[in-house]
Amino acid sequence: MNTRKIILLFCLLFVLVSSATAKTTISWWQFWTDPSIKPVIREMVDEFERQNPEIEVELTDLTWANGHEKIVIAFASGTGPDVVELGSDWIAEFAVNGHLADVSEDIAGDSSDYQGWGMADYNGRIYARPWFLGTRVLYANRELLERAGYDDLFMPVNWNDLRVAARKINGLGKGIYGWGSNAPEKHRLYKKYLPFFWSAGARIFTDDEMKLCVVASERAVAALDLYKELHDSCGYVANQRGIEDAFLDGKVGLIISGDWLLKRIENEQRKINFTTGLIPGLRFPGRSFLGGEFLAVNEASKQKEAALKFVRFITSPENQVKFCVANRSANPSSRTAQQDEYFKSNDNLQTFIRQIAMAKHPPVDPNWVFIETALEEAVEETVFGSALPAEALFKARKKIDGLEK
Amino acid sequence: MKWSRSSALLLALPWILTFLLFWLFPILYSFIIGFTDQQLLVKEYQWIGLDNYRALLSDPAFIESLKNTFIFVIGTIPFTTIIALAMALMVNRQFKGRGLFRAGYFIPSITAMVVIALVFTNLYQRGGYIALLASMVGLSPPEHGLLFDSGTALYSIMAMDVWMAVGYYMLIFLAGLKSIPEELYEAAALSGAGAIRRFFSITLPMLKPVVLFILVINSIKSFQVFVEIFVMTRGKFETSTMVYFVYETGLTTRFQFGYASAAAYVLFLIIALFSVFQFILLRRRQALW
Structure with a gap:
């Protein structure tokens, strides 16, 4: 055997060994960077890699400030990740342009355990898997309620x-407000109005094919x-954060907020005597806004199988519980996870789980961002301007009709 | 050592490449996509001619942003210029603690806009110091704060902007004042000219190039107002301006690059026309002065 043949043999062996040990790398872009939760995310990724030694996960953190822009630019330039965390209201805009993999077949087996599929359903196909759901409930300052003459069960x-x-x-008295009224904050104001809108039985579109x-x-x-x-009679007006600050300082009696406030109260060791309850309805507890975080697979991904596995x-229910315990959040999408002792043992978390069951998500529509704006403008014009509710909503209807044509 | 033309070009190459790639190319590219219906997530787009420009003219959000931008420009520039000139005249005189005043007036100009905007957001809110001061002099500020009312939000931001900008322009006026020969004032004083006459016959004509510079720079800056709006109101309560409109249209919601580019070029055209108008106006004034 001459030298050239030996070198050739080595090269062949090298190629064979390399391909045998080559790992599939999938990229995952996600938004959870809080120091309390990031180690858990890392731990889950490590565990996945341990169970699947042939797959490697490349983790990238996004921020809420510009994460959406980054995802859009990445998908538009063909450099999107294999797996991406998407807010429920973003799914349609990516699905309609063919950027998300249709996972309808993949979820067929275990769909019954999960809630929130409706938000990932675009034209009858499923484009993402629900991870966590998000809803809003009523927070009440118990001390202010008692001072106002109510008993401790009210x-x-x-x-x-x-x-x-x-x-x-x-x-x-002066400086005490009955209600936290959200300032015109984009993407937030409509979530304060929708609970009353849904509870009244109102709809955005008709359910038939006409979609009026x-x-x-x-x-x-x-x-x-x-x-x-x-708002007019007892509103403390500020942005979401400002309302929560005022609530925690004992200045506002009743506000609508999400489960992040529970975490904040715990983190900041606030001594507030508060309670949570379902969104008030016309006669009985009503329906709240439903949103959520979803994991979607890039249609252009070359590792779809590995991505879906991830x-x-x-x-999975176990990882949802692990995440919720670390994040002190209340909204796993898995019904099995919701049965965990962690959720059962806490009344406030139970409020959220009960509210999710009664909550309703906005229509999955690529135009949602504009529909949302039209609704927010109607609320702004009524609450902060001089328009009558009917007049402002009629204007919103005209704008939405224009979008759907 | 003698520099050859090629070595000079080589040394300038990093800047030339940066200019071509990150300035000239985007400027030309955005001009072209202004004639298309390009949206970032949509894979295909079409040439639509002037449709974007036509749509802008009938878009209430764009018209409102255009109106607000003009209110901002016309409402801030005269105040900024006159106050800055008055301050420059004041700190140009000899008095104790002059350096402290000069530095104090200039500090807002070197403070980050976001910081100033956040401070003023607090000052303007319900129960804030501005509302308190207004109540003390018998005015009734809006119930929920100055930024939560369409009648006051834009003007409150404009007032903050004037406060922030005057220090910078004061410094430019000061440099202009220093360049005026002292002999002119001495000769005028000997001829019996009073302070007001000296100001209108010597100071103002001699400062004409500085005034022109300040007007043009301030107009361009004011037409491009964005950070204040983004931080303080997010375009709500009738405070949306043209750059904010471009941001909203191009970089949020549907990433409508084509439409946003067309809006950006309308802004470019307005700034160019406004600057030319100022040049012509001041050239005529020179003849009068």
């Missing part, structure tokens, strides 16, 4: 209770009337 369950309680708290916009209905007007009344692993 919590407003209907619109009238809410109206009266907010006014009574507002009457406690019906936001200017009598029920929607009634919901906006109530929202305006609360998505299944991360969204």
Whole structure:
């Protein structure tokens, strides 16, 4: 055997060994960077790699400030990750342009254990797997309620209770407000109005094929009337964070917020005497806004199988519980996870789990961002301007009709 | 050592490449896509001619941003210029602690806009110091704060902008004042000219190039107002300006690059026309002065 043959043999062996040990690398872009949760994310990734030695996961952190822009630019330039975390209202905009893999077949087996599929369903196909859901509930300052004459079991369950309680708290003195009224914050204001809108039985579109916009209905007007009344009579106006600050400082009696506030109260060791309850409805507890975090696979990914495997692993009930415990969050999408003792042992977390069951998500529509803007403008024009609720909602309907043509 | 033309070019190459790649190319590219319906996530786009420009003219959001931008420009430039000139005249005189005043007036100009905007957001809110001061002099500020009312939000931001900008322009005026020969004032004083006459006959004409520079620079800056709006109101309460409109259209919601580019070119055209108008106006004034 001459030298050339030996070198050739070595090269061949090298190629064979390399290909035998080559790992599939999948990239995952996600938003959880909080020091309390990042190690858990890392731990889950490590565990996945341990169980699947042939797959390597490349983790990239995004921020809420510019994560959406980064994802859009990456997908548009063909450099999107294999797996990406998407907010529920972003799914349609990526799905309609063919950027997300259709995972309808993949989820067929275990869909019954998960909630929130509706938000990933675009034209009858599923484009993402629900990871965590998000809803809003009513927070009440127990001390202010008691000072207003209520016993320690009271919590407003209907619109009238809410109206009266907010006014009574507002009457406690200067600097005390009954209701936290959200300033015109983009992507947030509509989430404060929708709970009343859904609870009144209002809809954005008809359910039939005509898909007519019906936001200017009598029920929607009634919901906006109530929202305006609360704002005018006893509203403390600030952005979401400002309202929560005021609530924690004991200045506001009743606010609508998410589960992140529970975490904040714990982290900042606030001594506030508070309670949570379901969103008040017309006569009984009503429906809240439903959103969520989803994991989607890039349609252009060359490692779809590995990516789907990873998505299944991360969204498994065990990992959801692990995540929620670390993040003190209340909204796993898996029903099995919701049965965990961690959720059962905490009344406030139970409020969120019960509210999720009664919550409703906005329509999955590529135009949602504009529909949302039209709704927010209607609320702004009514609450901060001089428009009548019916007039503002009629204007919103015209804008939405224009989008859907 | 003698520099050859090629070595000079080589040394300038990093800048030339940066200019071509990150300035000239995007400028030309955005001009072209202004005639298309390009959206970032949509894979295909079409040439639509002037449709974007036509759509802009009937877009209420664009018209509102255009109106607000003009209010901002016309409402801030005269105040900024006059106050900056008055301050420069004041700190140009000899008095104790002059350096402290000069530095104090200039500090807002070197402070990050985001920081200033956040401070003023607090000052303007319900129960903030501005509202308190307004109440003390018998005014009734909006119930939920100055930034949560369409009647006051834009003007509040404009007032903050004037406060922030005057120090910078004061310094430019000061440099202009220093370049005026002292003999002119002495001769005028000997001829019996009073302070007001000296100001209008010597100071102002001699400062004409500085005034022109400040007007042009300030106009361009004011037409491009964005950070204040982004931090303080996010375009709500009738405060959306043209650059904010471009940002909203191009970099949020649907990433409508074509439409946003067309809006950006409308802004470019307005700034160019406004600058030319200022040049012509001041050239005529020179003849009068």
